Every structure is written in C-alpha cells, then in structure tokens.
Amino acid sequence: MSEAKPYEVLLDALDAADERTDTALQCGERVPAPWESAMQATCECLSWRGSLDNLERRQAEDRLGETVYSRFPVHARSVVVVAHSLMDRSVIDQDELKSKMKEVRARLERE
Amino acid sequence: MSTTHGHAPIQESGQLSEFEVLELAVRELAIEKGLFSAEDHRRFSEWAESRGPHGGSKLVAKAWVDPAFKERLLTNGTEACKEVGLNWLEPTGQGTPSDYTFFYVLENTPKLHNVIVCTLCSCYPRPVLGMSPDWYRTPNYRRRMVRWPREVLAEFGLHLSPDVEVRVHDSNQKSRFMVMPMRPEGTEGWSEEQLAAIVTRDCMIGVALPRPDWTAQQVPSQATPSQAKGKGGRK
Numbered sequence A: 001m002s003e004a005k006p007y008e009v010l011l012d013a014l015d016a017a018d019e020r021t022d023t024a025l026q027c028g029e030r031v032p033a034p035w036e037s038a039m040q041a042t043c044e045c046l047s048w049r050g051s052l053d054n055l056e057r058r059q060a061e062d063r064l065g066e067t068v069y070s071r072f073p074v075h076a077r078s079v080v081v082v083a084h085s086l087m088d089r090s091v092i093d094q095d096e097l098k099s100k101m102k103e104v105r106a107r108l109e110r111e
Numbered sequence B: 001m002s003t004t005h006g007h008a009p010i011q012e013s014g015q016l017s018e019f020e021v022l023e024l025a026v027r028e029l030a031i032e033k034g035l036f037s038a039e040d041h042r043r044f045s046e047w048a049e050s051r052g053p054h055g056g057s058k059l060v061a062k063a064w065v066d067p068a069f070k071e072r073l074l075t076n077g078t079e080a081c082k083e084v085g086l087n088w089l090e091p092t093g094q095g096t097p098s099d100y101t102f103f104y105v106l107e108n109t110p111k112l113h114n115v116i117v118c119t120l121c122s123c124y125p126r127p128v129l130g131m132s133p134d135w136y137r138t139p140n141y142r143r144r145m146v147r148w149p150r151e152v153l154a155e156f157g158l159h160l161s162p163d164v165e166v167r168v169h170d171s172n173q174k175s176r177f178m179v180m181p182m183r184p185e186g187t188e189g190w191s192e193e194q195l196a197a198i199v200t201r202d203c204m205i206g207v208a209l210p211r212p213d214w215t216a217q218q219v220p221s222q223a224t225p226s227q228a229k230g231k232g233g234r235k
Helices: A034-048 A054-065 A074-088 A094-109 B018-032 B038-050 B054-065 B067-075 B077-084 B139-145 B149-155 B192-198 B201-205
Strands: B102-107 B112-117 B165-170 B175-180
Touching (some): A034 B018, A034 B038, A054 A074, B018 B038, B054 B067, B054 B201, B067 B102, B067 B175, B077 B102, B102 B112, B102 B165, B112 B139, B112 B175, B175 B201
Parallel strands (some): B102 B175, B112 B165
C-alpha cells in the first residue's frame, strides 16, 4: 500500500481551535455535536448501499487518524476519513468538495 | 439574538464549525451522486434515536426467569438478542456503526460487580440501551471510572462492600458490553414485564442496582420513604 497523502481541502477544514491536543483521551471536555450523529447516519448509509464498508472505514480512521490527519480531533475522524476515501475512489474530487463546502457555508450563514 | 423561550439559544456562539460544513457537504454530494438517498439518511437517524434501554431490560428480565436463555445470553450475546427481537444487524441487514462488534453480557454475582465505560470516546451498546447518557461521555466519568471505580460508584450512590470485586470493562469499536445485575429479593413470582420495569439503564451500565420498589418511570421526588433513604448499596 502506498503512503497516504492528506487532501488540502481537508487540512483547510482544521481550525486551530479544534486541533487535537490530548492524545490520551481525545474527546476532552465536550459534548458531541448534532452533526456527529448525522455523520454516523451517513456512514451507515454508505456501508449499507455498498459505497464504503463500515469496517474498512473504521480501519482507515485508525490508520489515517494517527498519521496524515493526526492533528484532527478523534470526533472528526469519520467525516474527514469518509471525505478522504471518497476522493481516493474518485467518487468526488477536491474542487467539487471545496465548492460544495462554500455553498453549504453560505447557506448556513445566510441571515 | 433575542429569544422568547426564557433560555439561551442552543447555538450560543454563532460560530460555524468547519466539520459541520464538511459533514453536510459530504452528505449532500453523496446524495447527489446517488450513493444513498435523503430518505435513507432520515430513516437511519430516526432509527438510532428510537433505541432505548427497554431492549436491555427485556434481556435481563428474561435471563432472570429462564436459566437456559441466560446461558445463551452469556455465551453469545449477539445471537441471544434475536430471541427478544433485538437484531444487531438492523436496520440494514449488515448492522450499524456498531457493526462487527461482539456483544458481551457481564453477569454480576455476590462477589463481583461489573461496570462499563469507554475511555477513548463514548462506545456504548446502542442497539440494546439506546443513546448513552450525557454523563457517560464526560471525562469525569471516563477518566476516573477506570482508576477509582469505587469512588465514582459512590458518587452515584452505590456503595459496595470491600469484599466485592469491581471489574471495569472498557468498550471499544470491536466490543460492547452490558451488565446483567442480580435479581433483587422481593421479586419472587414477578412476571418478566414486572421485572423488566426495574432493570433500568443505570443498572445495565453498572452504576446502580435494581430494586423492587424503583423504576426509572417514577418521579424521584414522589418516591416512597424507603426509596428516599437511598438504600441502593450492596452491603
């Protein structure tokens, strides 16, 4: 297996405030956010419909989460690794993900 | 932002998380490309939120009255769950993020008390207990339970005798646990339904013991005097 490389669009999503600082108990003093439940459902749907197997994803979370995305908090691993895997498989590409994120951000910030 | 609800808005900072944006973007792209539908996603969310501790309560109650079932439950928890209508492969036929996990039921005895935790994050046997309580996900519980279990249990009002071994089970992505408490005295002749009512969520996490005069449906402030004294500890 070739060495994995991080995607810039994902590295850009890491705000300094979210950076992982505690490697022993990564969840820290926090309550899971609603988007994390939504992400779990997305993972289940991807596995169910055959696009990204759950076990494969979880192994990728361990592998990539401890290497190329080691600065990311553990609770963000699912979303980062799912995006990474879909780009690896050419299901989506960086440009369209970047564009979609911009669209979503604008929608959520709309007054 | 003003509110007429008399409490602070849920999103206090107005700061949009980039991870939230990323989650929505990934989901919407996946839907646009036909990997799954918005309906699939909604159903999964609804299913996950409909789970509750009643499934685990049924398992324990059945095990209390049926020794053969208890044996099967302790031997292969995942398979035995199907006998009370709980299938770890739901809702897809291939499971949930709890996929590929082994489900272990831990039997309490007069000399052994089990309790579950997830030190890494918040792994929890959702198919049988539903969503985890908020405190289960706090570092206060996760960090301290593995180091000072008796102290933490005492904070829940559970005082165990020194001759009772406390065994803490750390959940992970491959293994999920649930505690089978001992059937309390005073429940002789009870039906499974009656028994299930006293097997509360906290009893199956291991921070409480079932009592014949307590169910989680009661309002604590309306408890009987014997309950109010908090005689929950194992002496």
